Amino acid sequence: MIKIYNTLSKNKETFKPIQEGQVNIYVCGMTVxxxxxxxxxxxxxxxxxxxxxxxxxxxxxxYVRNITDIDDKIINRSIQNNESIESLTQRYISEMNADAKALGVMSPSKEPKATEHIQDMLSMIQTLIEKQFAYVAKNGDVFYSVRSFKEYGKLSGKSIEDLRAGERVDIDRNKHDELDFVLWKSAKPNEPSWDSPWGKGRPGWHIECSAMSSHYLGHHFDIHGGGQDLQFPHHENEIAQSEAVHDCKMANYWMHNGFVRVDDEKMSKSLGNFFTIRTVLEKFDPEVVRFFILRAHYRSPLNYSDAHLDDAKLALQRLYVSLRGFKIEDSDVDWRHPLAHKFKEAMDDDFNTPEAISILFELANEINKSKSAPLADLLRALAKTIGLLEKDPETFLKGDEKISLNIDMLILQRYEAKTNKNFKEADRIRSLLLESGIVLEDTPQGTIWRKE
Structure with a gap:
């Protein structure tokens, strides 16, 4: 049975689905x-x-992962670019999908846009007003009354008193209480807006996810996930909205992945240590990036640096090298194998990918000793369960086809030099390739090479 660390209970719990054999997952996606x-x-x-x-x-x-396609940042960027919001958001949705595909990320079951669910949001807000969890301010904004929800803070562990004493909140004279948050923003000149019972406007960010999750997964679903930065206030506010409207628990399990740090500092644009996926992929193979992410437990901080990615590249190469020379057959995992069983135990224990990957290296070591084709098949099959080792080993280790042809030509020249006992020339070619990051390995079957 799989165990999941539940942020809501602050404990690792055995997963029990609401519906037998079915799991419903909602993850907060990108603002495009x-x-x-x-x-x-x-x-x-x-x-x-x-x-x-x-x-x-x-x-x-x-698996539902939403897209936020309307908010202040989107509006400001469209104005800066002199570009329509629809053009801007669709362009960055396409870029996001390209990055996800490169990283081996499967498409969600559903990927709804916020603007497609305005009516769902209006319906929820109307219910919150009727149940006295929300109110219409004098300026036409609609606010959620935080004090009206007695369990506010149960996800983050923050009490109302703590929030009043220490949290930075927006000062808005239209609010009844400084802790209240906006559900509907009244229209400003030249901004996109929709009709509502309270006048033209647009939704607040928090109500978007409450509306979309309930639309696709129902009022009560299995798992809600996202980054640790969303735990408060976004996910706290989602709970307050959804549970007030539906009178039931929103999600049974809340999962939050840890922050990304850059050289031990939190990544942020203000610190100038901010890296796009596209920038990282200019330097590193996408599978190296995926492997780097999975080497850390999802709840731990992930410390990004070129040195750590270089180390991940070398480690991933070791796994691919162990598969070299085998005709790998696509096969199901034999979970009765002791190492496969250990791999499953690791993954069932709160998705412990670092432990699972360590078992892949145990298998690779066994393959290097025994040259066992069935073990090579098992290594490939286990790795594929987490989206790794899906490439042909030679393709991964050698890379660009044109470069490969030039290297193969130099290896042939080196072979001819050795045959003619011109060892000085053979050594020169080996050194030349090594300077270019190409490592040669002389084997009984001939010389093979890989990128350093």
């Missing part, structure tokens, strides 16, 4: 006004693995 960054990559990869693992366990998975 710019290229995705490495923090977004972590969310995409982590919950892709969660989704894949439930698949492996035989569940029918309904």
């Amino acid at each position: 006004y710019d290229l995705c960054h490495i923090g977004h990559a972590r969310v995409m990869v982590i919950f892709d693995v969660v989704r894949r693992w439930f698949d492996i366990l035989g569940y029918s998975v309904n």
